[in-house]
Structure formats: structure tokens, C-alpha cells
Amino acid sequence: MSDTTPTTARDDIVAGRTSLGIELGSTRIKACLIGADATDVLATGSFTWENRLENGLWTYAIDDVWTGLQAAYAALGADAAERHGVRPATFGAIGISAMMHGYLAFDAAGRLLVPFRTWRNTHTGAAAEELTALFGVNIPLRWSIAHLHQAVLDDEAHLPELDAVTTLAGYVHARLTGERVLGVGDASGMFPIDPATGDYDARMVHAYDALAAGRLPVGLTDLLPTVLPAGAPAGTLTDEGARLLDPTGTLAAGIPLCPPEGDAGTGMVATNSVSPRTGNVSAGTSIFTMVVLERPLIGVHHEVDLVTTPAGDAVAMVHCNNGASELAAWAGLFARFSAVAGRPLDDDAVFDALFREALDGEADAGGLLAYNHLAGEPIAGLTAGRPLFVRTPDSAFTLPNFMRAQLYGVFGTLALGMRVLETEGVVIDRMFAHGGLFRTAGAAQRFLAGALGAPVAVGELAAEGGAWGIAVLASYLAHAETRTLGEYLDHSIFATAALTVAPPDPADVAGFTVYLDRYRAGLAVEAVATTAL
Numbered sequence: 001m002s003d004t005t006p007t008t009a010r011d012d013i014v015a016g017r018t019s020l021g022i023e024l025g026s027t028r029i030k031a032c033l034i035g036a037d038a039t040d041v042l043a044t045g046s047f048t049w050e051n052r053l054e055n056g057l058w059t060y061a062i063d064d065v066w067t068g069l070q071a072a073y074a075a076l077g078a079d080a081a082e083r084h085g086v087r088p089a090t091f092g093a094i095g096i097s098a099m100m101h102g103y104l105a106f107d108a109a110g111r112l113l114v115p116f117r118t119w120r121n122t123h124t125g126a127a128a129e130e131l132t133a134l135f136g137v138n139i140p141l142r143w144s145i146a147h148l149h150q151a152v153l154d155d156e157a158h159l160p161e162l163d164a165v166t167t168l169a170g171y172v173h174a175r176l177t178g179e180r181v182l183g184v185g186d187a188s189g190m191f192p193i194d195p196a197t198g199d200y201d202a203r204m205v206h207a208y209d210a211l212a213a214g215r216l217p218v219g220l221t222d223l224l225p226t227v228l229p230a231g232a233p234a235g236t237l238t239d240e241g242a243r244l245l246d247p248t249g250t251l252a253a254g255i256p257l258c259p260p261e262g263d264a265g266t267g268m269v270a271t272n273s274v275s276p277r278t279g280n281v282s283a284g285t286s287i288f289t290m291v292v293l294e295r296p297l298i299g300v301h302h303e304v305d306l307v308t309t310p311a312g313d314a315v316a317m318v319h320c321n322n323g324a325s326e327l328a329a330w331a332g333l334f335a336r337f338s339a340v341a342g343r344p345l346d347d348d349a350v351f352d353a354l355f356r357e358a359l360d361g362e363a364d365a366g367g368l369l370a371y372n373h374l375a376g377e378p379i380a381g382l383t384a385g386r387p388l389f390v391r392t393p394d395s396a397f398t399l400p401n402f403m404r405a406q407l408y409g410v411f412g413t414l415a416l417g418m419r420v421l422e423t424e425g426v427v428i429d430r431m432f433a434h435g436g437l438f439r440t441a442g443a444a445q446r447f448l449a450g451a452l453g454a455p456v457a458v459g460e461l462a463a464e465g466g467a468w469g470i471a472v473l474a475s476y477l478a479h480a481e482t483r484t485l486g487e488y489l490d491h492s493i494f495a496t497a498a499l500t501v502a503p504p505d506p507a508d509v510a511g512f513t514v515y516l517d518r519y520r521a522g523l524a525v526e527a528v529a530t531t532a533l
Helices: 009-015 062-084 125-135 144-153 168-177 202-211 239-245 263-270 325-340 347-359 399-423 443-452 460-476 485-493 506-532
Strands: 019-024 028-034 041-048 052-054 057-059 093-098 104-106 164-166 181-183 226-228 278-283 287-292 305-308 314-320 369-371 388-390 430-434 456-459 499-502
Touching: 009 041, 009 062, 019 062, 019 168, 019 263, 019 460, 028 062, 028 460, 041 062, 062 168, 062 239, 093 168, 093 263, 093 460, 104 168, 125 144, 125 202, 144 164, 144 202, 164 168, 168 181, 168 239, 263 278, 263 287, 263 460, 278 443, 287 399, 314 399, 325 347, 325 399, 347 399, 347 443, 369 399, 369 506, 388 506, 399 443, 399 506, 430 443, 443 456, 443 499, 443 506, 460 485
Parallel strands: 019 093, 181 226, 278 430, 430 456
Antiparallel strands: 019 028, 028 041, 052 057, 104 164, 278 287, 287 314, 305 314, 369 388, 456 499
């Protein structure tokens, strides 16, 4: 037998030549197992969960974090057993990622002091405004430092006991490893990062410590997790951590973990968008775009967050709280109509039919307007959400125009933020789109290209999303000494990737521009709706 006989997926799983990625998204906790070839997805598992509104704040129960992680991990094990005849007992590396920002506050004993406050909460306006003025950079409502400072402004009762603040990924990682660390991309959504040092901006830390003096028990750097770049060792799985993830006792301890990251960073990895003049759009419950910058921005813009790649390079992020949820609600209505009409269609068939109709719509959606704001939208100046569909009496009210307006509406607020980057002279050579919205071929990708005025690529490798992205970051641990993250992605992951690229159609660009002007003007109607309804 030749010594060069290729290994099978089963061989890789048994020998631990694999990487496990788990991402806690807004609606799903997803696990993804990749092989020695990181483009080879060996098994997946998932668990569906939902945030809840409690006492006026969006949250997830901490117990649901572990219920969901265990369920997703068990489902991955079952998938591996079905496909390859073996359940994993070890891995080459593990990575944890999750939705960014928010506020998880703990005392010195590791006790959660207040319910998890997610990125969706918009009660931090006073804090964000004060900090933006103090630092000279935009501090969005959802950032962890805004949540912390709002608690300071409100003199919340838990502050004297406060010992640590982290993100959801940082919390899970700490429970699995005992290490209170965070990947630089996720950390950049907690507090501004200095790209020159790859750490929290020292000038701003000093300014905040002076502002909060006497109102917090310790300094800011003692509260925040240690920052690590992609490829840095971030601890190993403890015995307790192994049992937390796999209560059956099968999973071995001692597995190395990569720095925990945020969903924006893993999306950048999953789309190979970590180099200057590249970017990605992620569409789900929220929608956001990340553009890697060639130079710092000149002005301070409330529409734009300054964050980093998992390697620490500067990124302009335009984040919108509202993504494709309202579009999905309309699709659900049409699915129900098909059922009562005696011709039931599954969800994929409904989306396919409606998206194909949108392609036949007028370039400006015939005068129709759709607002997808289920929650507040800071870029649009809205503190609360009221989904609206609006038209004038002389508009062309057809199904193609209606669906094009709905798809344009998903990109409307995002486009407002991207127009700000245009004024800063930011150039984009290529945008990579991922998320369920782009599974239906053609329409969403083409309309996004028209909205952004840039080519938009979609590829199969990004189909597993952030869970695959954090698995790739875990696999990068073994290569970080010899390659940069960009080199690893270019040469080892995406060298042979098949991409479908949609260039911007001039008619779509012109039509969306007309739509966006009307959309911007119509925000006055949306603002009134939030107070009248």
C-alpha cells in the first residue's frame, strides 16, 4: 500500500485533523466541522433560538446559550456519524464566534449581574452621544462601551460589584477555557481599537477612566477582555469546558482554541474580505457591510462604525438593525395564500417565484416604497420600528414592482450609510454577499450590485456562513507563524473557489438612486408612524 494514500473524512475525524467552529447567531446556533482541507465541510449541526423582550430590553436567557450549544454540537456529532460512521471525540482546534456588541456584566465570582443586553437595544443614546464627543469617533448605540456608560449614567445598582464586561463569544470562550480574551475584531465592537497597536486605544481608555472616575470599581482595561489577533493561542479546552459542550463525556479536553470572534469578523473570513478595497455584506435579521480601508476616514459619521478585521486592519462598518425579517414575513403571507388556494408551495419555492417576479419590476420599483424597520434604526434616525409599505395613487402597483420595492427596502438603510463612504472617497473593487437572502439565485445579488454601484460576488464556500468562518480561523492557528491571514485565505482556502459575480447594471444603479431619494424623503412618514402607532 502506498504511503501517499489519501486520507478519508473518517480518518481525519478519528485523528483529530479537523477544526470545529460554532457561531451563536441571532436566530440560530450553528456548528460546522471542517477537515484537513478547510474547504471540506464534514458535518454541521444547529439549534434555533430567539431573543425576547423583557423589561423593555432585548435579551437571551443564559441557560439557553448552553442548551443551544449542546444541541448544536450533538446534532453535528449525529451528522458526522450518519455521513462518516464516527462521532468526533477530539479536534485539531476549536473556534467560538457570536453576535457582537451588547453587555454581559459579571462579578468577581463569575456571576451574571444583569440579564444579557444584546446589540438590538437602543436605550444607550445619551451614553453614545457623550462618548462620541469625548473620543472624536462614532460610538454606536449597540457597542459595549455605550451599554457600560449608560449603566454609569443611570447609576445602576450592579456597578459596585462589576468585575468584567465581555461579549457573548468572549463569555462562551471563557467558560470553555478559563481565558478572558477576545479576538481583535470582536473587541473593536466593544471599544475603539488603535490599528497601530492592535489593542484598545490608549488615549480613549485614559479619557474614559477620567470621565468615569469614582463611578466604576476598577479601570476600563481591568474590565475588558485581553485583545488577541487571529492566529494567536487563546487557551485550551478544560475538563469543565468539554463537559459543558458535550455532557456525554466523549469530548476530550486539551484542544486549542483560537481567539473568539464576532459575526462580522467571521463573515469577512467566510467571504475572503480581509484585504483593502474588499468588503462583504451579511444579510439576516440585521444587515451590515464591512469595507477594509486603505486609509483612515477624515470625518466622524454616525452612520459608520470603525472596527477591524480579525487580523486588526481598519474596517468601515455600516450596520443596520433590520435586515430580511420583514421580507420573510411577506413571503410567509404569500406561502399561506398558496396553501389556501390549494397549491401549497414550500418556502424556497415561494422565494424563488417572488424574486423572479422582482426581476421584471421597473428599475425604480414603480414609485412603491417598503420600509423593513421592525426595530429602531439609528442610521435612519428611528428609535423604534414600524414596518411600512407606502405608495402614491399614481404608482404602478404590480407584483413585480412590489417585490422589487421589498428587496430594495432591505438595502435602503444600508445604502444611506454606504453613500457616506462614497463622500469619503472609499473605493470598493468587490463586495461579497452572504446570507440566506442570496440563496435564491439572481435577484438579491443583482439589486445589491445596483444599490452599491460595485460588483457583488456570491460563492458556495460562504454558504455555511460564520460557523465555517470561525472554523477556518481555528484551522489558521496551525499556519499563523508562516502566513498572514490574508495569505492563508488567498492560497489555502479560496484559490479554487467558484464565484458568481454580478456587475452593477446601469439601469439598476439609476433606478435604485431614484428609489433611495424617495426612500429618504419618506422616512418622515416612518418617523410619524413610530409616534402615532
